[in-house]
Amino acid sequence: MEKFEKLTGIAAPLPLINVDTDMIIPKQFLKTIKRSGLGVNLFDEMRYDDDGKEIPDFVLNKPQYRETEILVAGDNFGCGSSREHAPWAIKDFGIRCVIAPSFADIFFNNCFKNGILPIALPQEQIDVLMKDAEKGSNARMIVDLENQTVTTSDGEVFSFEVDQFKKHCLLEGLDDIGLTMEKAAAIDTFEAQAANARPWV
Amino acid sequence: MSAKTLYDKIWDAHLVHEADDGTSLLYIDRHLVHEVTSPQAFEGLRMAGRNVRKPENTIAVPDHNVPTTPDRVDGIKNAESRIQVEALDKNAKDFGIHYYPVNDVRQGIVHIVGPEQGWTLPGMTVVCGDSHTATHGAFGALAHGIGTSEVEHVLATQTLIQTKSKNMKVEITGQLRPGVTAKDITLSVIGKTGTAGGTGYVIEYCGEAIRSLSMEGRMTVCNMAIEGGARAGLIAPDEVTFEYIKGRPHAPKGAQWEAAMAWWKTLYSDDDAHWDKVITIKGEEIAPVVTWGTSPEDVLPITGTVPSPSDFEGGKIGAAQRALEYMGLEPGQNLSDIEIDTVFIGSCTNGRIEDLRAAAAILKGKKIKDGLRAMVVPGSGLVRAQAEEEGLADIFKEAGFEWRLAGCSMCLAMNPDQLSPGERCAATSNRNFEGRQGRGGRTHLMSPQMAAAAAVTGRLTDVREMM
Ligand code: SF4
Numbered sequence: 040m041e042k043f044e045k046l047t048g049i050a051a052p053l054p055l056i057n058v059d060t061d062m063i064i065p066k067q068f069l070k071t072i073k074r075s076g077l078g079v080n081l082f083d084e085m086r087y088d089d090d091g092k093e094i095p096d097f098v099l100n101k102p103q104y105r106e107t108e109i110l111v112a113g114d115n116f117g118c119g120s121s122r123e124h125a126p127w128a129i130k131d132f133g134i135r136c137v138i139a140p141s142f143a144d145i146f147f148n149n150c151f152k153n154g155i156l157p158i159a160l161p162q163e164q165i166d167v168l169m170k171d172a173e174k175g176s177n178a179r180m181i182v183d184l185e186n187q188t189v190t191t192s193d194g195e196v197f198s199f200e201v202d203q204f205k206k207h208c209l210l211e212g213l214d215d216i217g218l219t220m221e222k223a224a225a226i227d228t229f230e231a232q233a234a235n236a237r238p239w240v
Numbered sequence: 241m242s243a244k245t246l247y248d249k250i251w252d253a254h255l256v257h258e259a260d261d262g263t264s265l266l267y268i269d270r271h272l273v274h275e276v277t278s279p280q281a282f283e284g285l286r287m288a289g290r291n292v293r294k295p296e297n298t299i300a301v302p303d304h305n306v307p308t309t310p311d312r313v314d315g316i317k318n319a320e321s322r323i324q325v326e327a328l329d330k331n332a333k334d335f336g337i338h339y340y341p342v343n344d345v346r347q348g349i350v351h352i353v354g355p356e357q358g359w360t361l362p363g364m365t366v367v368c369g370d371s372h373t374a375t376h377g378a379f380g381a382l383a384h385g386i387g388t389s390e391v392e393h394v395l396a397t398q399t400l401i402q403t404k405s406k407n408m409k410v411e412i413t414g415q416l417r418p419g420v421t422a423k424d425i426t427l428s429v430i431g432k433t434g435t436a437g438g439t440g441y442v443i444e445y446c447g448e449a450i451r452s453l454s455m456e457g458r459m460t461v462c463n464m465a466i467e468g469g470a471r472a473g474l475i476a477p478d479e480v481t482f483e484y485i486k487g488r489p490h491a492p493k494g495a496q497w498e499a500a501m502a503w504w505k506t507l508y509s510d511d512d513a514h515w516d517k518v519i520t521i522k523g524e525e526i527a528p529v530v531t532w533g534t535s536p537e538d539v540l541p542i543t544g545t546v547p548s549p550s551d552f553e554g555g556k557i558g559a560a561q562r563a564l565e566y567m568g569l570e571p572g573q574n575l576s577d578i579e580i581d582t583v584f585i586g587s588c589t590n591g592r593i594e595d596l597r598a599a600a601a602i603l604k605g606k607k608i609k610d611g612l613r614a615m616v617v618p619g620s621g622l623v624r625a626q627a628e629e630e631g632l633a634d635i636f637k638e639a640g641f642e643w644r645l646a647g648c649s650m651c652l653a654m655n656p657d658q659l660s661p662g663e664r665c666a667a668t669s670n671r672n673f674e675g676r677q678g679r680g681g682r683t684h685l686m687s688p689q690m691a692a693a694a695a696v697t698g699r700l701t702d703v704r705e706m707m
Contacts, residue, residue, distance in 0.1 A: 054555075054558075055555075055558070055559070055562075056554075056555035056556065056558075056559050057435060057436075057535050057559060059535075059671075059673045059674075061671070061673040061674065061675055061676050062673070062674060062675075065653075065675055065679070066652050066653055066654045066676075067653065067654065069276050069277075069304075069654060070276075070305065070318075070320035070321055070323075070324055070654070071320070072279035072280065072283070072323060072324060072327050073280065073283075074280050074388075084674065084675050084679060089661070089679075113555050114436060114555055115435055115436040115439070115469070118435055118436070118469065119371065119671065119673060120370070120371045120385075121277065121369055121370055121371040121373075121385035121386060121387055122276070122277060122387075123277065123280075123369075123387035123388040123389060126387075141436055141439060142439075143436070143439065143469060144439060144440070144469065144471050145371060145384075145385050145386065145387060148386075148387065148390070149387035149388075149389065149390075152387060152389035152390070153389070202261070202263070202403065203261050204259065204261055204263040204401075215389070215393055215401055216288070216290070216392065216393050216396050216397065219265060219393065219396075219397045219399060219401065220396070220397065222256070222257055222265060223397075225256050225257050225265070226256055226265075226267070226397060226398065226399060229256045229267055230267075230398075233267065236253075236503075237253075237363075237500075237503065238496060238499065239361070239492035239496040239497075239499065239500045240269050240297075240361070240364065
């Protein structure tokens with residue numbers, strides 16, 4: 040997995056609540072058997088019209104947001120299906136960090152597995168970041184995972200919480216499966232006990 | 241020993257390792273797999289030279305992509321869908337996991353097949369790369385959706401890295417009124433808590449109204465726990481559960497059954513267990529409901545009117561505005577005046593035999609409104625066969641419904657069954673998101689009875705008027 044340490048980049052404002060995974064990547068793009076190449080279809084239905092032409096008003100289509108690396112959004116971001124295609128599309132577009140008041144559970148976990156940092160902050164702070172993001176390419180936001188801070192282009196600093204294990208994995212770019220495989224002995228022991236206690240499983 | 245909730249008990253029984261910061265390794269008893277979220281996971285295994293640790297506890301079935309028209313026996317026409325299904329065929333074979341291919345009578349929606357075949361049992365941990373895995377919670381199993389990286393993790397290690405959720409109790413007291421169903425319970429709960437109300441929690445549904453539900457109804461309730469944001473929904477197993485499981489192909493038999501029963505009977509929340517959040521709803525007060533917007537929380541009794549954005553606060557004002565525009569609705573409009581183009585009965589929420597019986601009971605001897613498109617898609621080949629045997633298929637066909645083969649169908653627009661822009665659908669599925677059933681399609685969620693009633697009148701209809 041790609042490491043995430045510190046990111047200085049353009050943030051795009053997406054002031055919608057309940058952005059669901061169907062919005063992030065509509066199901067017609069789930070038919071791939073690969074992880075890559077989904078970025079062009081990120082937010083497809085908001086981004087393109089029926090003829091496949093870009094809708095100029097949509098934030099990521101605006102010239103100043105083409106290089107977006109951070110997304111600032113409303114409550115309950117990523118609700119809906121478990122499709123990991125959502126973070127794959129976000130990552131493939133080039134976005135490495137999503138900041139919102141709250142996230143849906145499965146999406147939140149999926150982000151960490153793909154080198155994306157989801158940050159939950161109180162609404163008042165999101166309001167400030169949303170304003171900052173509206174400045175487009177004139178502004179750069181800084182996300183520092185080591186120190187757990189987000190800094191606006193004006194230098195205002197907000198601290199965020201992050202699960203320490205997930206932080207460690209992101210900072211080091213660690214593969215979960217490899218880490219768990221190191222616990223193979225514990226899994227073997229558990230399985231042996233379970234086979235006794237619940238043989239019907 | 242301190243008092244525990246059902247969730248605590250299942251969690252503790254599956255804990256392989258817990259780090260100081262609470263990060264836990266949880267053992268997974270059953271892993272269900274479908275064609276959309278698994279190809280990259282199997283690919284990952286191959287690339288790393290890893291194997292499936294417990295192929296005997298891994299069950300795969302194609303459902304999302306498969307067409308539901310009879311011509312599917314000749315192969316899937318859409319190339320991308322075909323490739324995904326073929327990839328699953330191959331992965332199932334290469335890794336030696338249980339498989340129900342497209343043309344097997346047992347094929348169907350993964351969350352219907354699992355319980356039907358007796359794979360889902362009380363006290364288990366069940367995962368699947370699909371958010372509606374919550375369905376299996378109806379058996380008192382801890383069941384939830386995972387992403388593809390986690391699918392790969394479970395395939396390789398039979399475990400999942402988790403942090404424990406909080407405990408939430410949703411109690412539905414008393415009895416439901418006639419015309420009110422499990423679907424109305426689960427939609428009403430989301431209407432009350434919101435789509436993020438359950439975030440961070442595992443919900444246990446309890447109370448007399450829940451106890452009185454069949455297994456089918458309980459699955460409907462748990463299915464939509466995820467729509468309320470919860471990691472999982474649970475219902476403590478009881479005689480209804482045991483009765484449903486007994487004799488299923490993969491259910492324990494003989495002495496194993498007795499041993500299992502002894503443990504299953506301990507699977508309930510202790511009286512003095514701690515709850516982080518409690519919600520109580522009176523069963524008598526639940527009405528037949530429909531959704532008006534583009535979020536499952538946009539729920540109102542069918543007797544209501546379309547709300548105005550000004551009825552809401554905060555971010556919901558803009559969301560409601562956007563939803564009304566997308567849905568083509570005006571504030572103040574009677575919900576029961578909303579005319580529909582299409583009716584879809586099916587999905588892992590309401591594609592079981594009892595759902596078909598309930599819809600058929602309304603449709604018996606009636607015809608659908610002229611010009612309407614209506615389809616019934618049984619949740620599995622076995623549900624379909626049973627419905628044919630009981631004469632339900634004839635009732636649907638005579639009423640003017642298409643009688644389809646099993647699959648996810650119009651629940652999500654990944655197969656040929658889709659809405660066109662502006663097309664309005666009365667659906668028994670679980671998501672009314674923008675574009676969920678097809679780009680520009682408009683979805684109203686409801687129970688099978690309500691969908692059947694809407695098919696007859698051509699508009700959203702209070703089923704109680706037809707009973
Ligand atoms: S029926 Fe719908 S919700 Fe259920 S598994 Fe299929 S697509 Fe998902």
